[in-house]
Amino acid sequence: MLRLSWPVIVYALSIPLYGSEVIYKKSVYSLPLTFDPIKMNDTASLLASNLIYDGLVRFAPNLRIEPAIAESWRFSGDGKTITFKIRKNLKFHNGSPISVADVVFSLKRNLSEESVTRNYFDCIVGWNEKGFDEGMGGIKAISKDIIEIKLKHPYPNFLNIMAGATAKVLSKSEFERNQNYFVRPIGSGPFSFHSLDEKSRQVRLDASKFNYRKAKVSLDQLWLIESDEKTAISLAKAGKIDDLTNWPISGSNEVFKFGKKISAPVNGTWIIGLNAKLAPFNKKSVRKAFKRDFNTENFRIKFYSDSYPALGYIPPGLPGNIETPETNSSVGEVSKSKIRISIPKELEKHGEMKKFVEKMLIAKGWNVEVVPIKWDDLISGYSGKKLQSFLVAMNMDYPDPEFLFKNFESNNKDNFSGISDKEIDQLNLELRTEPDRFKKIPILKLLRSKIDDQSVTVNLFHPKANYWISSCVNGFKPNIISDVYIDYASISKKKNCKP
Amino acid sequence: MTKISIYDYINGSISKTKWQLSSLLALMLTLVMGSITLRDTVYNEKKILAALAPHLSYLITINDRTEIMRILSTVDTPGTNPVSVIRNGTIYAHSINPELIDTTIASEKFIPLFGANFSAKKIYVKYPLPSAGSILLLELSLRNILTKLATFMGGIFLFSLGCLQFLSSRVGKHLSKVLKSIKILENQVQRLSDENHEETEIEFIELDNIRTELNRTKANLTLAKELLAIQKAKEINMEIYKRLIHDLQNPITAMNTLITLLDEEDTDIEIRKEALDALPKIADEILCQIVATKKNFEFDTNTxxxxxxxxxxxxxxxxxxxxxxxxxxxxxxxxxxxxxxxxxxxxxxxxxxxxxxxxxxxxxxxxxxxxxxxxxxxxxxxxxxxxxxxxxxxxxxxxxxxxxxxxxxxxxxxxxxxxxxxxxxxxxxxxxxxxxxxxxxxxxxxxx
The missing domain is CATH 3.30.565.10 (Histidine kinase-like ATPase, C-terminal domain)
Structure with a gap:
């Protein structure tokens, strides 16, 4: 799955007065494109999902899997059956109780045809290419508080997937009653949906009245405010925004003089994706040459100098990451065909990037044009595989390299490169079905080399997140998977604080 | 010099030093226990790190930070004692704080003790990992450890003080019992010379032997005294004779003089008369002396x-x-x-x-x-x-x-x-x- 994270709409700010309530204002590059978890394919939506909904389990900042709706879980001896015991007396934001029926219903939706993440759940008994055979008992309620999930094979990453931002629990009864469930979504997360203002481009959330966590949520409201990077930074400097964590800000940015800087690695990677379905990148030799001639290290140092060099597709801290440079002996042909590299127009330095990249590649004989385009056009072209090449940031739903490699499976809707390689498909399958973490390593290395050989990505860098938050904010803890998983329920903000 | 009975001395000494001694022993015991506990804490933590080391080392070689962080967070379950993996002087993984990843570890002054490094605020327990240049580092909050240790040591102190007090009171009681025998001994020693000895609750063999020896000595002494008395009596008799002779010397000399005067022809009548008058008196005096001496001999002067x-x-x-x-x-x-x-x-x-x-x-x-x-x-x-x-x-x-x-x-x-x-x-x-x-x-x- 692809996660894109740049501003698309310039935000015109209008901040109403909200009495003495503690309101936390988070700047986002985009409002959620959907509130339906099974259709989420962008960071803004996944962020909202984590705030409004709860899953059976969730990620802690140190990547441990913590209980959420499930108070405990147990694996069978063969690792193929998982039983979750759900907490008692939990309620959705509308006050209705959470039952095992809600959980079963929500999980089955993840396996449905309409789910963009259904492939994550292909390990569940009953999952098939066309849909989900419920009769096989892959997901069922055992008692009023026990749910059983049967797997085709032991799959240690299953809990990671269950902690992800798409495996959320919805109210079955409300969903069946209300066709506009996702207009005013109801979940059981730390914040309840309050309103979506299309005009001011804001989503407002209230602290849940039915919070079951040990600690009280100290914020009264959380606002997601859409803007572009430049506007967001100026608002932050003016003390009108509390959080710029959605933005890839360089560590040397002036805004850090005005608030707190929290740096941490994040499991992401920036790439220029090459569409193998479109000429001239339909030729592997051209892709190899293009990759060879793109000086990624110069690009990194110029635009994101505090990031980590990307010697491969997998970020640092994950198996498969390349730490020492490998000799690039690839040979290939420089194409004279016109090549367009689409980059998000909302990026503050898109102009500089265009000049830099064009200069670099033209000097090496490439007929290149860098085209800054709007975010929604980029998303549209990306999804429709209409772009020759494009600059994107890949974030992860769960901390395992298989998540990234899955993007190169033939049958994956998110296969942006369009390559179809049976060997890669087979290795991906082996990687997912091998339960032994250590036995996966040789498979992973082989798969990595196969994908590298396809040369469908120019690996620009692995980002180091520089989170800006207001000096009035306390308790902020980064999450190294993604900013999507930052726990806002444990963040506090000083009342009447002027940064 | 102060005289005091053994019983009072020992009993008094125990009462006086009971608290000081118990407190001192309890304190020493507490310090020993505290040191052992502190050492064991470090040792146990090191054992945990040692147990994890091979697995973590392999995870480092395959660059699996996610799994390492999960393992570290399991070691540091309450989230109060951070554990980190240091690779080439940089934090590779941290149990609590992702912010610290890829930062260099701060250097602090420390004192090595029990195989750990004690700084002003923390105890650092290190364990080298087989992966080159990597170590596992556990940070224990010194304040938390000391608070727990102080509670534990306080408990130990009170418990040991209580035990020692109980023990010393028991010892005191038993000692009183033991000292009672000294009283009995004293009593028996006092009655050692009592020939009509009656048996008491406790009889000391040594005293019995002493008593027998004493009686024998007494008998010998009596015999010696009697011999001495006889000797003395002889001396007295001799003395009486000497005295008699001495006492008779003057009257007899006087008598001789008077008789000489009477024998001499030229002695005048007056003198003769006086001599004649004096002679019976002197004779009477001599007689008195002899009678007195006789009386003295009439008594038994032998003993x-x-x-x-x-x-x-x-x-x-x-x-x-x-x-x-x-x-x-x-x-x-x-x-x-x-x-x-x-x-x-x-x-x-x-x-x-x-x-x-x-x-x-x-x-x-x-x-x-x-x-x-x-x-x-x-x-x-x-x-x-x-x-x-x-x-x-x-x-x-x-x-x-x-x-x-x-x-x-x-x-x-x-x-x-x-x-x-x-x-x-x-x-x-x-x-x-x-x-x-x-x-x-x-x-x-x-x-x-």
Missing amino acids: FKRVDIRSFIQEALVQIKSTNPDNYHKVTYIVPNSPVYTACDPPSLKRAVINILENGLDFSREKLEIWLTQTEESTSIHISDDGPGMEEGQFEEIMRGTTRSGKGNRAALGLSSVSHILKNHNGVLKFKKSSMGGSEFQLLIGVL
């Missing part, structure tokens, strides 16, 4: 015994009463309640007492008192009367044997004899004016 002198004084009084029934009413004998033991030759001493008493009765008007005194060195018999008395110079003349006349002469002879008897008892006859106006004699018997 020196340790006797209660109250008894023979009583006997002397009975004798006096029989010979002086008309005057006896003058006598007042102040008898002590307890026995007055002294080693002496009872017959001769009795005779001395009778001599003094007879003189006293002769000279006293209405009163004659007799009483006893005793010191460590001597025993004395005091006889005092309300008679005319005499001057101390006169007493000294009598003692020198340079005075003689009638009744006074007899008395003088008696005093001289008493003086001899007392000298044989390592004693002396003392004289002073009586408080009643007459004479007071002190018959001092020394320790033999």
Whole structure:
């Protein structure tokens, strides 16, 4: 799955007065494109999902899997059956109780045809290419508080997937009653949906009245405010925004003089994706040459100098990451065909990037044009595989390299490169079905080399997140998977604080 | 020098030092336990790190930070003791704070102790990982550890103090029991010389042996005393003879002189008359001397015994009463309640007492008192009367044997004899004016 994270709409700010309530204002590059978890394919939506909904389990900042709706879980001896015991007396934001029926219903939706993440759940008994055979008992309620999930094979990453931002629990009864469930979504997360203002481009959330966590949520409201990077930074400097964590800000940015800087690695990677379905990148030799001639290290140092060099597709801290440079002996042909590299127009330095990249590649004989385009056009072209090449940031739903490699499976809707390689498909399958973490390593290395050989990505860098938050904010803890998983329920903000 | 009984000394010492000793021991025990606990804490943490090391090391080689972080967070379950993996001086993974990843570890001053590094705020427990340049680092909050340790040590201190107090009170009780035997021992030692020994609750074999030995010694001593008494009696007899010879020397010389005067033709009549008058007197005096000596020999002077002198004084009084029934009413004998033991030759001493008493009765008007005194060195018999008395110079003349006349002469002879008897008892006859106006004699018997 692809996660894109740049501003698309310039935000015109209008901040109403909200009495003495503690309101936390988070700047986002985009409002959620959907509130339906099974259709989420962008960071803004996944962020909202984590705030409004709860899953059976969730990620802690140190990547441990913590209980959420499930108070405990147990694996069978063969690792193929998982039983979750759900907490008692939990309620959705509308006050209705959470039952095992809600959980079963929500999980089955993840396996449905309409789910963009259904492939994550292909390990569940009953999952098939066309849909989900419920009769096989892959997901069922055992008692009023026990749910059983049967797997085709032991799959240690299953809990990671269950902690992800798409495996959320919805109210079955409300969903069946209300066709506009996702207009005013109801979940059981730390914040309840309050309103979506299309005009001011804001989503407002209230602290849940039915919070079951040990600690009280100290914020009264959380606002997601859409803007572009430049506007967001100026608002932050003016003390009108509390959080710029959605933005890839360089560590040397002036805004850090005005608030707190929290740096941490994040499991992401920036790439220029090459569409193998479109000429001239339909030729592997051209892709190899293009990759060879793109000086990624110069690009990194110029635009994101505090990031980590990307010697491969997998970020640092994950198996498969390349730490020492490998000799690039690839040979290939420089194409004279016109090549367009689409980059998000909302990026503050898109102009500089265009000049830099064009200069670099033209000097090496490439007929290149860098085209800054709007975010929604980029998303549209990306999804429709209409772009020759494009600059994107890949974030992860769960901390395992298989998540990234899955993007190169033939049958994956998110296969942006369009390559179809049976060997890669087979290795991906082996990687997912091998339960032994250590036995996966040789498979992973082989798969990595196969994908590298396809040369469908120019690996620009692995980002180091520089989170800006207001000096009035306390308790902020980064999450190294993604900013999507930052726990806002444990963040506090000083009342009447002027940064 | 302070005298104190063994029982009181030991018992008092225990009571005094009970608290100090218990507190000191409890403190020492607490410190030892505290050190052991601290060392064990570090040791146990190191063991956990050691157990994880091989697995973590492999995870480092495959770059699996996610799994490492999960394992580290499991070690640091409460989230208070961060664990990190350091790779080439940089934090590779951290159990709590992702912000610290890829930062260098801060250097701190520390003291190495129990295989860990103690800084002002933290205890750092390190364990090297097999992966080159990698270590596992556990940070324990020194304050938390010390708080727990202080609670634990406080508990240990109170518990051990309680135990030691209980123990010392038990020891005290048992010691009191043991010390009771010292009391018994003391009692038995006091009654060692008691021949009619009755068996008590506890009998000491050693004391029994000592008692047997003592009795044997006593018997031997008695025998030795008797032998000594015989020897002494012989000496006294010899002395009496010597004295008689000495006493007779002057009258016999006088008689010789008078007889010589009578034999000489040119002696005038007056002198002759006087000589004739004097001769019977001198003869009478010689006779008196011999009679007195005879009387002294009439007593059995063969033995020196340790006797209660109250008894023979009583006997002397009975004798006096029989010979002086008309005057006896003058006598007042102040008898002590307890026995007055002294080693002496009872017959001769009795005779001395009778001599003094007879003189006293002769000279006293209405009163004659007799009483006893005793010191460590001597025993004395005091006889005092309300008679005319005499001057101390006169007493000294009598003692020198340079005075003689009638009744006074007899008395003088008696005093001289008493003086001899007392000298044989390592004693002396003392004289002073009586408080009643007459004479007071002190018959001092020394320790033999």
